[in-house]
Amino acid sequence: xxxxxxxxxxxxxxxxxxxxxxxxxxxxxxxxxxxxxxxxxxxxxxxxxxxxxxxxxxxxxxxxxxxxxxxxxxxxxxxxxxxxxxxxxxxxxxxxxxxxxxxxxxxxxxxxxxxxxxxxxxxxxxxxxxxxxxxxxxxxxxxxxxxxxxxxxxxxxxxxxx
Amino acid sequence: xxxxxxxxxxxxxxxxxxxxxxxxxxxxxxxxxxxxxxxxxxxxxxxxxxxxxxxxxxxxxxxxxxxxxxxxxxxxxxxxxxxxxxxxxxxxxxxxxxxxxxxxxxxxxxxxxxxxxxxxxxxxxxxxxxxxxxxxxxxxxxxxxxxxxxxxxxxxxxxxxxxxxxxxxxxxxxxxxxxxxxxxxxxxxxxxxxxxxxxxxxxxxxxxxxxxxxxxxxxxxxxxxxxxxxxxxxxxxxxxxxxxxxxxxxxxxxxxxxxxxxxxxxxxxxxxxxxxxxxxxxxxxxxxxxxxxxxxxxxxxxxxxxxxxxxxxxxxxxxxxxxxxxxxxxxxxxxxxxxxxxxxxxxxxxxxxxxxxxxxxxxxxxxxxxxxxxxxxxxxxxxxxxxxxxxxxxxxxxxxxxxxxxxxxxxxxxxxxxxxxxxxxxxxxxxxxxxxxxxxxxxxxxxxxxxxxxxxxxxxxxxxxxxxxxxxxxxxxxxxxxxxxxxxxxxxxxxxxxxxxxxxxxxxxx
Numbered sequence: 001x002x003x004x005x006x007x008x009x010x011x012x013x014x015x016x017x018x019x020x021x022x023x024x025x026x027x028x029x030x031x032x033x034x035x036x037x038x039x040x041x042x043x044x045x046x047x048x049x050x051x052x053x054x055x056x057x058x059x060x061x062x063x064x065x066x067x068x069x070x071x072x073x074x075x076x077x078x079x080x081x082x083x084x085x086x087x088x089x090x091x092x093x094x095x096x097x098x099x100x101x102x103x104x105x106x107x108x109x110x111x112x113x114x115x116x117x118x119x120x121x122x123x124x125x126x127x128x129x130x131x132x133x134x135x136x137x138x139x140x141x142x143x144x145x146x147x148x149x150x151x152x153x154x155x156x157x158x159x160x161x162x
Numbered sequence: 163x164x165x166x167x168x169x170x171x172x173x174x175x176x177x178x179x180x181x182x183x184x185x186x187x188x189x190x191x192x193x194x195x196x197x198x199x200x201x202x203x204x205x206x207x208x209x210x211x212x213x214x215x216x217x218x219x220x221x222x223x224x225x226x227x228x229x230x231x232x233x234x235x236x237x238x239x240x241x242x243x244x245x246x247x248x249x250x251x252x253x254x255x256x257x258x259x260x261x262x263x264x265x266x267x268x269x270x271x272x273x274x275x276x277x278x279x280x281x282x283x284x285x286x287x288x289x290x291x292x293x294x295x296x297x298x299x300x301x302x303x304x305x306x307x308x309x310x311x312x313x314x315x316x317x318x319x320x321x322x323x324x325x326x327x328x329x330x331x332x333x334x335x336x337x338x339x340x341x342x343x344x345x346x347x348x349x350x351x352x353x354x355x356x357x358x359x360x361x362x363x364x365x366x367x368x369x370x371x372x373x374x375x376x377x378x379x380x381x382x383x384x385x386x387x388x389x390x391x392x393x394x395x396x397x398x399x400x401x402x403x404x405x406x407x408x409x410x411x412x413x414x415x416x417x418x419x420x421x422x423x424x425x426x427x428x429x430x431x432x433x434x435x436x437x438x439x440x441x442x443x444x445x446x447x448x449x450x451x452x453x454x455x456x457x458x459x460x461x462x463x464x465x466x467x468x469x470x471x472x473x474x475x476x477x478x479x480x481x482x483x484x485x486x487x488x489x490x491x492x493x494x495x496x497x498x499x500x501x502x503x504x505x506x507x508x509x510x511x512x513x514x515x516x517x518x519x520x521x522x523x524x525x526x527x528x529x530x531x532x533x534x535x536x537x538x539x540x541x542x543x544x545x546x547x548x549x550x551x552x553x554x555x556x557x558x559x560x561x562x563x564x565x566x567x568x569x570x571x572x573x574x575x576x577x578x579x580x581x582x583x584x585x586x587x588x589x590x591x592x593x594x595x596x597x598x599x600x601x602x603x604x605x606x607x608x609x610x611x612x613x614x615x616x617x618x619x620x621x622x623x624x625x626x627x628x629x630x631x632x633x634x635x636x637x638x639x640x641x642x643x644x645x646x647x648x649x650x651x652x653x654x655x656x657x658x659x660x661x662x663x664x665x666x667x668x669x670x671x672x
Contacts, residue, residue, distance in 0.1 A: 007609075010606055010609040013189055014221060016186060019182075019184045031182065031224055032179075032182060032224055053601075138612065139612050
């Protein structure tokens with residue numbers, strides 16, 4: 001499946017991915033309106049982690065064997081068998097936060113604005129390219145096939161070993 | 163000392179109805195112009211720190227920011243201009259030499275804009291480059307005095323073989339190369355983009371005097387290695403890694419002036435590449451202390467040819483100064499295979515403002531006079547001429563070639579393609595676009611993949627335009643345009659200027 005990968009050496013820590021993620025998951029989908037009027041209701045599903053000049057954006061890895069799906073007590077967290085995308089059905093979510101406790105990447109957030117539900121990356125399933133990838137100004141975020149990324153990693157490791 | 167006489171140069175206009183306090187501007191500005199007040203949930207900007215690089219404006223997701231030139235910083239005065247006042251205040255504060263970056267922005271005549279190119283009508287057909295072959299491949303290097311051929315007889319009949327041994331050449335797929343920008347003056351990501359684009363497109367980039375980083379060894383077929391007065395990073399392996407060697411005597415932005423890379427920019431990587439201790443200032447002397455004459459230059463040229471086994475062209479780069487024609491003639495006679503000439507408006511990472519804006523001559527006049535002189539002396543074929551110093555478009559390229567250059571170097575244009583906004587603050591090391599900096603926070607901002615793609619697009623676009631213009635003039639090979647000044651006409655130029663450029667005025671026919 002296609003996933004979002006970060007080249008952390010080119011992540012510039014601008015956090016535009018977070019901003020566009022918030023807009024995408026707002027009611028109005030309009031950036032100024034979303035931030036001026038719905039700010040308290042919208043959470044970014046991508047997180048930029050920073051220490052010094054090192055920074056990278058991380059979002060749900062859509063694990064093959066997703067612990068959050070396993071831990072979910074209400075059946076809200078489901079992995080789509082065809083697409084591989086892990087999605088939380090907010091209508092079923094009861095806000096027990098089991099998923100948050102088991103997530104090895106810490107990328108599920110508590111959304112407490114209206115109803116208590118778990119909020120996480122949905123890979124913008126209705127878009128060809130997720131919003132964060134589309135709007136990364138330095139093309140540090142990539143939306144590519146898992147196998148291709150593995151190949152890249154092997155190449156990079158080999159180059160470093162040389 | 164609270165009194166500051168200088169006013170801010172720019173005005174930052176923040177449209178509060180659009181600003182969403184996302185703080186992208188705060189995070190992107192290396193000059194700390196923007197500051198977020200969490201209590202008021204507002205972003206404030208300090209105009210006086212702004213250098214006008216437009217990074218925040220470009221990244222602002224809502225278009226809330228506008229960087230404007232501030233009008234009426236001082237009472238308007240035709241003689242005592244804003245720049246004069248600013249500089250005097252600055253020097254009265256600091257007592258130092260005013261530094262600057264990039265090429266001169268003073269309103270000297272840009273001759274490119276006073277020259278028009280020709281096209282075919284009726285009497286000779288124009289060529290459509292989309293339907294017919296159009297050759298823009300160029301060779302840089304010494305050409306033989308004459309050619310000897312041999313008739314061969316084989317089983318398949320008679321053939322012709324070239325007997326003359328040719329001199330080493332650089333083969334350019336387009337007459338555009340990237341000019342010398344050292345690792346140190348620009349970031350490794352910028353060097354990598356230039357090298358990658360040059361090798362992909364089949365042209366060359368130049369190391370500048372910063373040595374060659376080991377990550378760039380794989381591009382060595384498309385590398386021109388420079389030997390400058392500081393000799394940084396030069397050893398026999400370095401020379402042999404390049405496709406050609408260039409001796410740097412001068413640079414258009416600062417003729418007669420050396421270089422100075424401050425110690426804080428000499429990181430461990432740069433110290434390895436330049437072969438100097440970490441944290442020490444890299445000072446390039448103004449002259450080469452072993453070159454005080456043409457004869458001395460000849461010695462170095464032949465020493466470099468010997469060191470590289472006579473397998474590579476060795477050229478000399480000089481800045482365009484008053485006596486450029488005889489200087490170029492001397493350089494060719496000293497054995498150089500190409501002469502690079504950098505004009506008045508050529509760029510730099512750091513130069514004294516007064517030198518950049520007042521020393522040298524425009525490249526257009528320099529090419530014309532050098533080409534003319536070398537032809538008169540019958541030595542034009544012994545060396546290629548590379549023109550540099552503010553080539554801004556494909557039209558400038560084609561005019562430079564028609565005036566007599568073999569190829570051009572682009573530096574500033576390449577940086578602009580990678581994001582440079584010409585704020586002229588390269589010497590501060592705080593380049594917000596990640597180009598002229600070694601700060602790890604900032605160098606990340608230039609993804610070499612993006613940089614390479616943008617440079618390739620620029621080369622492609624210009625090459626297509628060159629073909630279009632050549633076709634329009636009924637020429638199907640760039641070789642036929644070299645020094646073909648009949649294809650140029652001046653507009654609004656004096657008789658003397660036309661004579662120096664060797665062109666007719668618009669409206670004059672045969």
